[in-house]
Amino acid sequence: MRWLTYFAVCGAVISVGLALGISLPLVSLRLEAWGYGTFAIGVMAAMPAVGILVGSALSGRLAQRLGSARLMRLCLLSGAVSVGLLALWPHYSLWLLLRLWLGMSLTVVFILGESWINQLAVEHLRGRLVALYGTGYALSQLCGPLLLGALGSESDTGFWCGVGLLVGGALLLVGRDGAPEVSSYDASLRGLLQFCRSLPAIAWAVALFAAFESMVLTLLPVYGLRQGFAPEIALLMVSVVVVGDALLQLPIGWLADHVSRPLLFQGCALALLLSSLGIPALLHTPLIWPLWVLFGASAGGLFTLSLILIGERYRDSELVRANAHVSQLWGIGCLLGPLATGAASQWVSGHALPLLMALGAGGLVVLLRGRHGLAQQASP
Structure with a gap:
């Protein structure tokens, strides 16, 4: 190497x-x-x-x-x-x-x-x-x-x-x-739809993580302020989520080389679902701090595992094409995530950010348990 x-x-x-x-x-x-x-x-x-x-x-x-x-x-x-x-x-x-x-x-x-x-x-x-x-x-x-x-x-x-x-x-x-x-390929909308049909769970996870990242950086401080925290504490919450994302990726990567990657993928989706649901209940308790770490780590793990699973399937032009579709999904998630969360926060619930993340993670869990999950993919 x-x-x-x-x-x-x-x-x-x-x-x-x-x-x-x-x-x-x-x-x-x-x-x-x-x-x-x-x-x-x-x-x-x-x-x-x-x-x-x-x-x-x-x-x-x-x-x-x-x-x-x-x-x-x-x-x-x-x-x-x-x-x-x-x-x-x-x-x-x-x-x-x-x-x-x-x-x-x-x-x-x-x-x-x-x-x-x-x-x-x-x-x-x-x-x-x-x-x-x-x-x-x-x-x-x-x-x-x-x-x-x-x-x-x-x-x-x-x-x-x-x-x-x-x-x-x-x-x-x-x-x-x-x-x-790289040889010529089509990264058009048609190609993106084909990618989503062939790897629906990975496509969902990438868009979900893009929405997560954009919402954490732009809307999580506002969420903290509106829940009664001082600006310094609200910004500290963002930092803890990012640190959780960063520091736990290596253990997740190590596990991906030793256990079933599809099962690990499902575990991250379930952890994101549970941590998202737990945020409103534990927000004003000391337990929120380890929960923020789990929230960031599980979301980041989904993206890391998506790249790993793509890398084990594709080479050269097909690999670049798959990553181009990942970027397209990233752009879509970055656009739609903050828009949906901002609207829901204003008109539906003050806890819209964690609840929408729970909804997205729950959809991924359901998708992974269906016949189009990752069980058919190669694992190490």
């Missing part, structure tokens, strides 16, 4: 997480300082999700023409240019276009990077290697805002730090080989 290439690709993708963790909150803070309302900030926040859908559709054709490794480097550099222009041209309309372009560029990096990692992984270590990548990326999401806090949001230093991280990620990939070889 090419260990140096594996760590280089992981480092390149993790640099994206850090760059986004610094630049995206900085954009929101800057818009708020300029006097823009929450709707305008929300529209800006949605632009990368639109870029995800566009980038997913283009990744295969571009990788066929340019090669996976070269395209990843170009997209990292393109993302660096986009972040730099955020600092140089501070204008709302231009920033909308730059955020759209940034979403498109970095989605290609995720698709090809995760495909490359799965292509490199030897089967008996696949669970741990994919989980190690997932842990690194989750920690980068946690560290990005912390780094921004240290740099300060008053100046453009955060933008330029993001530029440096993306350029550094591109340099890590120079001279690396073993990337998936």
